Amino acid sequence: MNLFIQQVLNGLAVGSAYGMFAMSFGLIFATMGILNVAHGTIATFGAIAALTVVENWGFSFFPALLIAILTGAAIGIVTDRLAFQPLRARANTLGYLITSIGVWIVLIALGETALDHQIKTFPPDLLSWPRLVTTNIYLAPGQIWLMIIGPISVVALYLVLTRTPIGTMIRAVGFSDVWSRISGVSSTVVILSTVGISAGLAGIVGYLSSIAFDNVSVPLGEGLLLKGFAAVVVGGFGDVRGAFLGGIIIGVTEVLGAQYVSGDFRDVITFGLLILFLLFRPEGIFGEIKFGAAR
Amino acid sequence: MSQFWDIYGITFEFAFVLGLFALSAFLGLWSGVLSLAPIAYASGAAYVSARLAYDKVMMGEANYPLVFHLFVGMVVGGFLAWITSFVLLRLGSHYLALATIALVLIARVIALNLDEYTGGTVGIPVPRQITTWHILLILGVVSVMFGVLRKSRFGYSLDAVREQPEVASSLGINVQRVRRYAFTFAGVLGGLAGVLQAQLVQYLVPETLYVELAFISIASAVLGGAYIWVGPIVGALLYTAIPEFLEPFLGSSKNVVNGILLVIIMVFLQRGLIDPRQFRAWSLKRKSRQTKEVAS
Amino acid sequence: MSQLDVVSLTRQFGGLTAVKDLSFSVSPGAIAGLVGPNGAGKTTVINMVSGIDKPTSGTISIAGQDTSTIKGHEFVRLGIARTYQNMKMFHGLSVIDHVIVGLDSRRKTTFFHALVPNPIERKERAAMRDKAMEFLKVMSIDHLAESEATTLPYGLQRRLEIARALATEPKLLLLDEPTAGMNQQESSEVAEVLRGLNQKGLTLLVVEHNIKFVRDLCQEVTVINFGEKLLSGTPQEVFNSQLVREAYLGKQRDERLATFQSLRAGTHRNINMGEFAS
Numbered sequence: 001m002n003l004f005i006q007q008v009l010n011g012l013a014v015g016s017a018y019g020m021f022a023m024s025f026g027l028i029f030a031t032m033g034i035l036n037v038a039h040g041t042i043a044t045f046g047a048i049a050a051l052t053v054v055e056n057w058g059f060s061f062f063p064a065l066l067i068a069i070l071t072g073a074a075i076g077i078v079t080d081r082l083a084f085q086p087l088r089a090r091a092n093t094l095g096y097l098i099t100s101i102g103v104w105i106v107l108i109a110l111g112e113t114a115l116d117h118q119i120k121t122f123p124p125d126l127l128s129w130p131r132l133v134t135t136n137i138y139l140a141p142g143q144i145w146l147m148i149i150g151p152i153s154v155v156a157l158y159l160v161l162t163r164t165p166i167g168t169m170i171r172a173v174g175f176s177d178v179w180s181r182i183s184g185v186s187s188t189v190v191i192l193s194t195v196g197i198s199a200g201l202a203g204i205v206g207y208l209s210s211i212a213f214d215n216v217s218v219p220l221g222e223g224l225l226l227k228g229f230a231a232v233v234v235g236g237f238g239d240v241r242g243a244f245l246g247g248i249i250i251g252v253t254e255v256l257g258a259q260y261v262s263g264d265f266r267d268v269i270t271f272g273l274l275i276l277f278l279l280f281r282p283e284g285i286f287g288e289i290k291f292g293a294a295r
Numbered sequence: 296m297s298q299f300w301d302i303y304g305i306t307f308e309f310a311f312v313l314g315l316f317a318l319s320a321f322l323g324l325w326s327g328v329l330s331l332a333p334i335a336y337a338s339g340a341a342y343v344s345a346r347l348a349y350d351k352v353m354m355g356e357a358n359y360p361l362v363f364h365l366f367v368g369m370v371v372g373g374f375l376a377w378i379t380s381f382v383l384l385r386l387g388s389h390y391l392a393l394a395t396i397a398l399v400l401i402a403r404v405i406a407l408n409l410d411e412y413t414g415g416t417v418g419i420p421v422p423r424q425i426t427t428w429h430i431l432l433i434l435g436v437v438s439v440m441f442g443v444l445r446k447s448r449f450g451y452s453l454d455a456v457r458e459q460p461e462v463a464s465s466l467g468i469n470v471q472r473v474r475r476y477a478f479t480f481a482g483v484l485g486g487l488a489g490v491l492q493a494q495l496v497q498y499l500v501p502e503t504l505y506v507e508l509a510f511i512s513i514a515s516a517v518l519g520g521a522y523i524w525v526g527p528i529v530g531a532l533l534y535t536a537i538p539e540f541l542e543p544f545l546g547s548s549k550n551v552v553n554g555i556l557l558v559i560i561m562v563f564l565q566r567g568l569i570d571p572r573q574f575r576a577w578s579l580k581r582k583s584r585q586t587k588e589v590a591s
Numbered sequence: 592m593s594q595l596d597v598v599s600l601t602r603q604f605g606g607l608t609a610v611k612d613l614s615f616s617v618s619p620g621a622i623a624g625l626v627g628p629n630g631a632g633k634t635t636v637i638n639m640v641s642g643i644d645k646p647t648s649g650t651i652s653i654a655g656q657d658t659s660t661i662k663g664h665e666f667v668r669l670g671i672a673r674t675y676q677n678m679k680m681f682h683g684l685s686v687i688d689h690v691i692v693g694l695d696s697r698r699k700t701t702f703f704h705a706l707v708p709n710p711i712e713r714k715e716r717a718a719m720r721d722k723a724m725e726f727l728k729v730m731s732i733d734h735l736a737e738s739e740a741t742t743l744p745y746g747l748q749r750r751l752e753i754a755r756a757l758a759t760e761p762k763l764l765l766l767d768e769p770t771a772g773m774n775q776q777e778s779s780e781v782a783e784v785l786r787g788l789n790q791k792g793l794t795l796l797v798v799e800h801n802i803k804f805v806r807d808l809c810q811e812v813t814v815i816n817f818g819e820k821l822l823s824g825t826p827q828e829v830f831n832s833q834l835v836r837e838a839y840l841g842k843q844r845d846e847r848l849a850t851f852q853s854l855r856a857g858t859h860r861n862i863n864m865g866e867f868a869s
Contacts, residue, residue, distance in 0.1 A: 035392065037510065086562040093389060094329050095561055098517045101510045102557030109551045226400060226506075233393055267404040271397060278394045279382060440706050447705035447712055448698045455692045458681040465641050466759055467667030467696030476702050522683060572683050575739060 002136035007259045008252060013143035015251020016150030017209040019235075019244035021228035023157060024201035026237035031170055031194050034084060034096040038104035039202055040225025042079075044111050044218055046072040046203025047210035054126055061127050065207060072203020073196040079103050080195045088191075111218045119217040127211060142212030149208060153201060154244040160197070161240065170194050227251075230274045249273070303539065304427060308495055310535035311430045315488035316512035317519070317527035318437060319481040324513075324521045326477035327457040329388065331509035332376065332395040335402040336482040337489025338504040340371040342406060342413050344490045345421045345499045352422060361424040364490050365433075372486015373479050380478040384471060399509050406501035418500035421493045430491060434528070437484065441524035453477060514553075518560050520567025529569055592655050594619045594763050594794045595640065600649035602635050602818075609635045613649070613820050615813040617763070622785065622795045624809035624826070626802065632818035633798040634676060637767050640796070641673040642666035653763065667696045670762030674752045676771055680740045686751055687736040690723035693758030723758065730754040730784065746777040753784070763794045770801050782808050806830060 025039050049071035050064040059067065083099050132139040161167035169190045205224060210216045227250060235246025250270050257269040316333065323330035344364045351358050383394055406413045413419060444450045452473045455463035460470050492508075493499045511534065519530020537556065538549040545552065560567065593616040602610040610632045617623040627633055638644035640651055642663040651658045653669045661669070681689055698719065704712040727733040730750040735743065740751055749769060756764060769785070770778035782804060789795055799805050805812060806826045813823040814835050821834055829835055 083558045083562075087565075090565065093392065094324070094517070095565060097329070097392070098514055099558055099561045101514045102554040102561065104510075105554030105557070106551050107554075109548045109554070113548055229393075229396065230400075233397065267400075268408055271401040271404050274397050275394075275401060278386070278390065278397060439708070443708050443712070444705045446716060448695060448700050448715070449702050449705040451688065451692045452695060454684055454688070455681055455695075458683070459679045461643055462675070462679045462681075463692070464663045465643060465666065465671075465673055466693050466755070467664055468692075469662075469664045572739060575685060575737070579737060 003259070006137050007255050009137070009139055009147075010143070011252030011255035012248065013139070013146045013212060013251070014255060015248035016146040017205055017212070017224065017247070018227045018231045018251050019247025020150050020153055020201060020205045021224045022231035022235060022243040022247045023154060023240045024198040024205070025225070025228050026232040026235075026243040027157075027170075027194060027198045027240065029232070030238045032084075032096075032191070033093055034100060035093060036100045036103075037097070037225065038079065038100050038107050039199075040221035040223070040228070041104055041107040041111055041218065042072050042075050042199050042221070043202040043206030043209075043224050044216075044221030045075050045107070046206035047216045047220065048111060048114050049203075050207045051120060051122060051210070051216050054122060064126075065204065068203040068207035069200040070203070072206070073200035075107070076195045076199020076202070077192060079107075080191065085191075108218055111221075115217060119215055121214050121216060122211050140212065142208060142214075146208050146212050149204065150244070153204070154240060157197070157201070157240050166190070166193055227270065230270050233274050234277045303536075305495075306535055306539045307532075308427055308430055310532045311434050312488055312491045312495060313512065313515060313535055314434055314528040314531035315437065315484055315491065316508065317515040317531045318441065318524060319484035319488065320509075320512045321516040321521050321524065321527040322477045322481040322484065324516060325453045325457055326474045327388075327460060328384070328474060328478065329392040329513070330383075330395045330478065330481065331392070331506075331513060332379065332383065332398050332478075333372070333481045333485030333488075334504050334506075334509040334512065335395075335398040335485075336372040336375045337485040337492070338399075338402045338406060338501075339375050339489075340368040340486030341421075341489035341493035341499055341504060342419070343371045344368050345419050345493055346412055348422055349419055358422055358424065361429065364424070364494075365487060368486040368490030369483045370486070372489065373483035376482020376485070377475070377479045380475045384474050384478060396506070396509070399506050403501040403505055413499075413501070416500065418498055418503075421497050421499050423494045423497050425491060425494050433487070433491070438524060438528065445524065449473070449476070514557055517567055518557060520569035522566060523569060523571045526567050526569040530567065533568075592619075593617060593652075594621070594654060595796065596650075596652040596655075597636075597640070598650045598652075600636070600639065600651065601647045602632075602639060602644065603647045608818055610639075610646075610815075610818040613815065613818065615820065615823055617794060617796055617811065619762075619794055620789070620792060621811055622789050622797065622809050624805040624812040625796060625798045625815065626800060626805050626812060627815040627821075628800060631815050633800075633815065634767055635818075636815075637673060637765050637796075637798050641671055641765055667759050667761075670760075671765065672756035672759045672761035672763075673765035674749075674756055674767055674769060676768040678748055678752050680748060680752070682741055684740060685737050686732065686740050686743070687720065687723050687727065689740055689751055689755045690726050690758045691719050693726075693755040694719050694722055696759055726754045726758050727751075729757065745772060746780070749773070749777075749781060750784070753788075757788070761793065763796065764788070766795065766797045768799060768801075769797065770799065770804050778804055802830065 021040075021043065025036065028034050028036050028039070046068035050059075050068040053059040053067050054064050083103050084096065087095050087099060127141040127145070129141055130144050131141055132144065159167075161171060170193065172190075206221060209224065210220055213220065228247065231246035231250050232243050233246070234249055235242035235244065237243060250273065253269050253273065254266050258266040261269070316337070319333040320330070323333070344367050347367065348358050348364065379398065383391060383398075386394055407415055410416075452463065452468045455466065455468055456470050456473050463473075464470050489504055492504065496503060512531075515530035515534045516527040517530070518534060519528065520526030533556075534553055537552055538545075541552055542549045564570075566572070595617040597616065598614050600610055600613045601608070613632075613636065615625075625633055625636060635644065639646050640653075642658070642661065642665070646659075653666075653671060656669060658666070658669065681692065684692070698715060700712050700715050724733055724736065727736055730753055732747055732750050732754065735747065740748065743751065753764075753766075753769075766785070769781050773781065778801065785795060785797070785808060797805065797809060809826055811823065812826050812829045814821040814829055822829060822832060824832075
């Protein structure tokens with residue numbers, strides 16, 4: 001029984017990471033139609049930046065978290081201005097996808113250079129609390145912070161999107177670019193806030209999961225991208241609650257499946273779930289926001 | 296010349312095979328579908344072919360001839376594409392793109408778990424039978440096919456389905472069937488290219504034919520121009536060649552060039568480098584200049 | 592037997608009823624008009640008659656055959672062709688290529704003929720070019736065969752669109768707002784072309800909100816508003832009816848404004864295109 005609880009908790013921690021990533025990835029896709037394959041690498045950069053300030057200037061956990069957010073948001077905004085903005089008047093999903101592949105290639109190369117092609121880790125004394133240790137259950141601080149910040153971020157993002165003027169505007173751009181033009185809301189402001197929020201969140205995920213998984217590397221972001229992608233499909237990309245829930249579902253089933261079915265079978269469960277949802281409920285658990293060409 | 300070939304021969308071999316992958320991605324785009332699925336079919340085809348060769352060699356017998364492996368690759372690729380097309384092509388364009396990415400991810404998972412046949416993470420060695428000339432010949436034959444296709448009834452249907460599926464349907468074109476043919480043919484090409492790629496790297500692991508290659512093949516097609524078959528081939532050549540030639544200057548970050556190139560192309564030349572519309576404009580201009588000269 | 596029989600046709604989109612219990616018919620060889628203000632449901636009707644959309648309830652019969660089980664791309668075989676309000680040209684294709692696409696249903700080659708060079712395919716390709724040229728001649732745009740379609744002036748694109756539809760050899764041609772964005776001169780030219788086609792035996796159903804165009808061209812007119820039929824009859828009967836005047840012409844001011852705006856847009860566009868073409 002203890003083992004079961006341990007694994008559920010592990011699953012929730014992993015799932016929080018997937019879920020947060022899925023929210024940020026899905027937000028961009030739902031509002032702007034950008035299937036951004038570079039998004040995982042933006043998360044990696046959050047971790048790299050935090051590691052840099054921790055190693056070189058002895059930053060503690062929270063200031064480094066802030067650095068991770070700012071780095072993610074900055075990279076997101078810069079790439080949006082340089083690569084996506086010029087396409088906005090005429091692009092479609094394909095155009096954005098190809099452009100994001102270009103951005104992805106550049107970011108991966110930069111990330112590998114920054115890390116010197118190595119896998120690095122945070123110093124163990126960065127975070128020693130809170131820690132949960134009983135005879136059979138052990139949760140590392142990184143896991144606990146994932147489980148704390150994950151739910152906070154989903155509630156916060158949901159409230160921002162539904163209760164604040166800027167959130168309404170973000171959703172309006174998701175519904176229709178024309179609508180926002182008519183209503184006189186500057187689409188630049190809306191786009192930059194969306195990208196900032198989304199990429200900042202990616203920075204958080206990169207930072208926290210690199211602590212929890214003891215791994216700062218480029219493949220970390222790629223893993224988040226693939227699992228986050230699956231979570232978005234399962235949860236539906238139009239609703240942040242759905243995307244987060246999708247991440248939790250995938251995280252928990254994955255860890256439990258690996259424990260009780262077979263370790264090799266881990267990804268079969270994830271992507272089997274993915275296929276089932278695509279076939280029978282492509283709009284995800286919560287359904288999608290209608291965007292793009294309404295027919 | 297031969298020194299040049301010693302250094303860059305392998306680069307060109309990969310470039311030509313990438314050309315085939317790009318053509319298979321182009322077929323999808325030509326029918327108005329963004330699909331990364333050919334890589335998944337390529338993976339299936341490559342594993343079947345590799346396994347057949349492996350068993351033969353393990354038994355101490357001679358490997359099957361190259362033609363047999365190519366044929367197996369095409370059949371497996373085409374069959375997988377045909378079967379999955381019934382499900383995938385029901386989805387709307389966004390979901391279709393997502394589902395085909397998912398398919399590529401799943402193909403790897405299947406390859407990992409069928410380790411009795413695929414060798415799992417360890418992989419499976421692939422005896423190389425092809426030469427550069429084989430690859431060039433195959434690419435040549437496929438190019439001729441695309442040339443015929445373009446001006447055939449099917450090519451016109453594809454153009455119409457890509458631009459205005461609704462109009463195509465009301466002109467009597469069965470949009471779903473056109474898409475399914477294109478999808479299946481893309482699977483055949485993918486299977487073929489998969490077998491070639493496996494023989495080039497001479498070792499097949501689940502990541503040999505994976506998302507990166509899927510993205511790169513779509514990117515090559517769009518970079519070169521996804522409106523005529525020449526485009527994807529040119530795109531694949533540039534995509535492979537440019538970083539190699541720049542390696543002396545850029546070192547290990549040579550791939551950055553491709554990324555920047557892709558973004559620049561998308562921003563300034565959204566129809567890619569090779570655009571048949573441009574040819575038409577030129578030929579019309581030349582014609583009108585000639586008639587003017589005749590008149591004066 | 593009528594060329595087209597529409598019986599209690601209804602189409603709902605979610606909670607919105609776009610077409611409600613609509614019945615009308617078109618006799619063979621006629622030029623029929625379906626008129627109504629913007630948003631009356633005309634295009635929805637055309638979409639259903641041409642097989643792009645399926646009715647929620649009601650039946651559509653073409654030359655006596657019920658169409659409820661027929662798939663969209665099979666409507667061509669019943670002799671239905673159509674044009675679109677916004678023309679829907681194939682981007683990047685030349686003028687003659689548009690007509691060749693329209694000839695698809697009459698081609699015999701299959702997918703497998705498209706893979707290797709072969710005489711059957713080559714012969715058909717040449718035959719199709721000749722055939723397509725004939726349709727371009729009918730619409731007097733054969734001199735533009737190699738131009739890119741989307742660079743043509745508006746009026747010529749309309750002609751090409753009709754040529755593309757004619758290539759399927761229809762018995763009934765549906766025209767969705769054939770004069771949208773045209774000036775007086777251009778729309779009377781279109782009327783002339785349509786009359787010529789009708790004299791060769793083609794039945795026409797014209798959807799319009801340009802009343803003058805319909806009055807001059809059509810023999811039978813059905814008026815709809817808010818998806819429901821107001822009445823049908825000859826143009827004189829219909830346009831003199833008090834009911835139609837109130838419902839339709841009561842909005843004359845809005846209509847005039849709309850016509851003015853579309854005219855302005857049309858002329859504006861023509862000027863630009865004209866500069867481009869020369």
